[in-house]
Amino acid sequence: MDLFADRLSAAIALRDAPCAVGLDPRVDQLPRFTRQPATGRQRLDVDADAVVAWGRAVIEAVAPIVPAVKPQSAFYERLGADGYRALATTIRAAHEAGLLVILDVKRADIGSTAEAYAETALSADLLDADAVTIGHYFGTDGAAPFLRYLDAGKGIFVVTHSSNPSSVETQDVLLADGSSYYHSVAQLASEWGAGHLGAFGYSSVGAVVGGTFPGQVAELRAGFPALPFLIPGYGAQGAKPEDVAAGFGSTPGGAIVSASRSIYRLDDSQRNLSRDEFISIVTGRARDMADELASVSA
Amino acid sequence: MDLFADRLSAAIALRDAPCAVGLDPRVDQLPRFTRQPATGRQRLDVDADAVVAWGRAVIEAVAPIVPAVKPQSAFYERLGADGYRALATTIRAAHEAGLLVILDVKRADIGSTAEAYAETALSADLLDADAVTIGHYFGTDGAAPFLRYLDAGKGIFVVTHSSNPSSVETQDVLLADGSSYYHSVAQLASEWGAGHLGAFGYSSVGAVVGGTFPGQVAELRAGFPALPFLIPGYGAQGAKPEDVAAGFGSTPGGAIVSASRSIYRLDDSQRNLSRDEFISIVTGRARDMADELASVSA
Numbered sequence: 001m002d003l004f005a006d007r008l009s010a011a012i013a014l015r016d017a018p019c020a021v022g023l024d025p026r027v028d029q030l031p032r033f034t035r036q037p038a039t040g041r042q043r044l045d046v047d048a049d050a051v052v053a054w055g056r057a058v059i060e061a062v063a064p065i066v067p068a069v070k071p072q073s074a075f076y077e078r079l080g081a082d083g084y085r086a087l088a089t090t091i092r093a094a095h096e097a098g099l100l101v102i103l104d105v106k107r108a109d110i111g112s113t114a115e116a117y118a119e120t121a122l123s124a125d126l127l128d129a130d131a132v133t134i135g136h137y138f139g140t141d142g143a144a145p146f147l148r149y150l151d152a153g154k155g156i157f158v159v160t161h162s163s164n165p166s167s168v169e170t171q172d173v174l175l176a177d178g179s180s181y182y183h184s185v186a187q188l189a190s191e192w193g194a195g196h197l198g199a200f201g202y203s204s205v206g207a208v209v210g211g212t213f214p215g216q217v218a219e220l221r222a223g224f225p226a227l228p229f230l231i232p233g234y235g236a237q238g239a240k241p242e243d244v245a246a247g248f249g250s251t252p253g254g255a256i257v258s259a260s261r262s263i264y265r266l267d268d269s270q271r272n273l274s275r276d277e278f279i280s281i282v283t284g285r286a287r288d289m290a291d292e293l294a295s296v297s298a
Numbered sequence: 299m300d301l302f303a304d305r306l307s308a309a310i311a312l313r314d315a316p317c318a319v320g321l322d323p324r325v326d327q328l329p330r331f332t333r334q335p336a337t338g339r340q341r342l343d344v345d346a347d348a349v350v351a352w353g354r355a356v357i358e359a360v361a362p363i364v365p366a367v368k369p370q371s372a373f374y375e376r377l378g379a380d381g382y383r384a385l386a387t388t389i390r391a392a393h394e395a396g397l398l399v400i401l402d403v404k405r406a407d408i409g410s411t412a413e414a415y416a417e418t419a420l421s422a423d424l425l426d427a428d429a430v431t432i433g434h435y436f437g438t439d440g441a442a443p444f445l446r447y448l449d450a451g452k453g454i455f456v457v458t459h460s461s462n463p464s465s466v467e468t469q470d471v472l473l474a475d476g477s478s479y480y481h482s483v484a485q486l487a488s489e490w491g492a493g494h495l496g497a498f499g500y501s502s503v504g505a506v507v508g509g510t511f512p513g514q515v516a517e518l519r520a521g522f523p524a525l526p527f528l529i530p531g532y533g534a535q536g537a538k539p540e541d542v543a544a545g546f547g548s549t550p551g552g553a554i555v556s557a558s559r560s561i562y563r564l565d566d567s568q569r570n571l572s573r574d575e576f577i578s579i580v581t582g583r584a585r586d587m588a589d590e591l592a593s594v595s596a
Contacts, residue, residue: 024410024411072411074405074407074411074412074414074415074418075411075414077382077414077415077418078414078417078418078424080382080383080386080418080424081379081380081382081383081386082379083382084375084378084379084381084382085378085379088378088379106405106406106407106433107372107404108404108406108433109372109404110460110461110462111462112322113322113370113372113373114372116372116373116375116376117372117375119376120372120375120376120378126376126378135404135406135433135435136435136468137433137434137435137457137460137465137468137469138460138462138464138465138468139462139464139465139466139467139468139469140464140467141462141463141464141465142460142462142464159406159435162408162435162436162440163408164408164409164436164437164439164440165439166436166437166438166439166440167436167437167439168437169437169438169486170434170435170436170437170482170483170486171435171437173473173479173482174473174474175471175472175473175474176472176473176474176476178474181471181479184468184471185468188467188468
């Protein structure tokens, strides 16, 4: 299996689209076409079916345009056992559509526990995602069980600087050596991936860097040229093409920018759209994002 | 509903046992009595049934002795949809046995996502744990959705200093003001819980502090008298009564020490024990731990 770094770079280059669509299914915001009659069944079960129907429609809409989807585990877990099944089904559907799957779980724990998390997210007979987001706080022991999957073509993105306002409380803290804390997290991610550099110059271990902090994006790009960035915060959270532009390197795969709500959110007046109408809207928005980002990443 | 802080203090005082038993079910290490004939069923489904049978036995063994159990979500999630069901069933069984449930999930994300995680772990119609472990790295926005449950009697433990060796790489980093990074995490946890102080003097927001780092346990106890500690690392990971002694405050509820493998691990020669024999061994070990810890917490 090729390194994840190269699979990501090749998929971005093929589509000229350095971006992913996040799958954050909020059951109260799904379009009506996802709903089947619910006679006599459990609520979460019915919700999970609607989430799968929605995910299939989004995947159909974006697969010709973007290289990857990023399911947010929290919204699937919220539906309990049925949610897990919905997540597994959605990941399979994305793979069948030729998409890479970056599973956003942000797991972190001591090694023996992290091993179970890594297996669940990455092993072929469980969720089988192509890449997974993790937390850094347990250090090398905690990352090691995930890193074992790099040779199997899997990738890791370490949360380095998040997109939310209060990230600065914990991430921009100044260290004794004058650097910021997030810089030391990027340093760790860089070390963890050092043995897995691909042909495009990037590692299979990357960093999550919020597009809402353009200064940090640029600083980390300059400091860590081999770290691929997963950049959330685009669209609904406020990051614009010029905010993330500095995150791309000189070859494809330096950054993959992710948007969620801005791609598929509907007004109340649009909740009754047909499946085809929904797909057409989502395709159009994904294409706009891909074009905007391709123009700043060249 | 009483504050979690007071429910924890009262439960510890009642049993004179400042400790919890971790539930870390590894399917390949379960005693044979947990297994039913598996004709024609899915493997993970059968494994999940065994995990529930094991959890019920551990709960029956320890409920008369300790105030709480701490299920480790990773080992349940490893079993997929059936694992979620096993976790929910185990939490209900623990509540029926009168135990508090500290769900160890270490979730952390931006606010809109953390909301889904908080709801899954703490809301009454989902997992309904009494307390949950979280990561600090997203700052106040990321913690806020969990903190909303404090008024409903729920508790939060923020991972501050973990028990594993490489915790020092990321947690003991020296800041510009001369303090260690983990100290700033304890400071945040302390601020998040400031409005929820109970009658015993502790907050409903606590800190996870590994018992394998006695110096940090003592330092954080002195610096943050109102933070209750969840102290993992006891037993199999190496922490001894004298290592955690400094974590207890002057009233019950200052620390709850958690052990997992050392309470229920069996030698290969013990895998065929009957359920009653298993319960008797687990009860004995839990009582020994409770006695050891009561003697150093007085």
